[in-house]
Amino acid sequence: MIIKYFSWIKEHVGKSEEQIELPDHINNVNELINYLNEIDKKYTLIFEKKELIKIAVNKTYSSFDTNISNNDEIAFFPPVTGG
């Protein structure tokens, strides 16, 4: 699974993209976040205020309960500020 990060989230993670092998028991975005929190404390800081995080699965806006699989591309980013 590819995970992408943008804006200040990218800077907190320290990279714009990472590839992980999604464990079998993880079925949605919420479970992925819990899994990341277990791996490294830096994620806890990012995801502590979930309402500030937007999610895309395969480049489409998604939610914390969207189902995911190992072939998906997930992105985490703050609300957008273009225009």
Add this chain to the structure above:
Amino acid sequence: MIIKYFSWIKEHVGKSEEQIELPDHINNVNELINYLNEIDKKYTLIFEKKELIKIAVNKTYSSFDTNISNNDEIAFFPPVTGG
């Protein structure tokens, strides 16, 4: 007094502008129109449907009961179609 005509009204009158000496007893636009109708039948045709006529006195939108004097510039024209 200068009277100006625009668009199809100008074509009906046959000129874009005329100068008249306003008789003393004429005090507003309505009275001017009645006076013009007396002078020449061509005006009757123009003013028979008053709701189609817009009036300006000294280049400001005005109405049939606006007071006028011999020093004023009056204009008669149909609703505008610019833009």
Add this chain to the structure above:
Amino acid sequence: MRKNIPFIKIKIQNEDFDVSDEIKILHQNNTGAIVNFIGVVRGYDEKNNQIINSMTLEHYPGMTEAEIEKIVFESSQRWELTGVIVIHRVGNLKPSDQIVFVGVSSKHRQNAFDGCNFIMDWLKTKAPFWKVEENNNKKNWVSFNENDNQALKKWQK
């Protein structure tokens, strides 16, 4: 609250205009948003089912400028604007010619959108211009479009 008067330019002219020149002017000052309207002569009169070969615009010199000034002033009191340019052509025009430009700049985008839209709507109903369409040897004075009166309703406070 009384608002600052923006930069204002109003022109009635026979010549064509260059939109990028006007945008350069609006771009000055502390501007974050520029909204432009460009009106283009269409080649077909849908109401009368008629091809248009050309049209001629006449206007009432002096009153035209005064009416547009009033509209622009009113827009500048409703919204915080930094610049307004209105250019309206008169004389003979052909299909696809540019006929009118309204450009409005502001710090904030919705002010620029509303100001530009407001000016166009009021210009259509108040500025003394008249179009006559020419097709072969026939002349047809365009009649007022009642939709333009309806469009004003959105600006009722």
Add this chain to the structure above:
Amino acid sequence: MRKNIPFIKIKIQNEDFDVSDEIKILHQNNTGAIVNFIGVVRGYDEKNNQIINSMTLEHYPGMTEAEIEKIVFESSQRWELTGVIVIHRVGNLKPSDQIVFVGVSSKHRQNAFDGCNFIMDWLKTKAPFWKVEENNNKKNWVSFNENDNQALKKWQK
């Protein structure tokens, strides 16, 4: 009623754009009205009371284009449009640089105004761009403006 799909051009690019080139494209087809929005980088961050020396825009390639396409498609189903151009710059920009262009053409002016305004409002809330302001050695990721969510309310059917 299903409406015709207009001419559509969407570009995400580092380079500046020339508004008059884009207007020439919109001018084609049977167009009576062209409305353009141009966003300009401002030199001052009012929220943080901070001068901005430069800013950098990043985006999510692929998703950005897809989101803008959805917005443009939705606009073309709401209003009868003849052309839509959206250009958004990314990378490093300076105050007074052009940042975004949205141009919409239509036979009728209110469709062009509404389509352009709609696209800008949705772009501001959905298209995945992020601005970071740079002032000397400090970086400040711009935070989402809640007014932009409020602006969407006018499009509720």
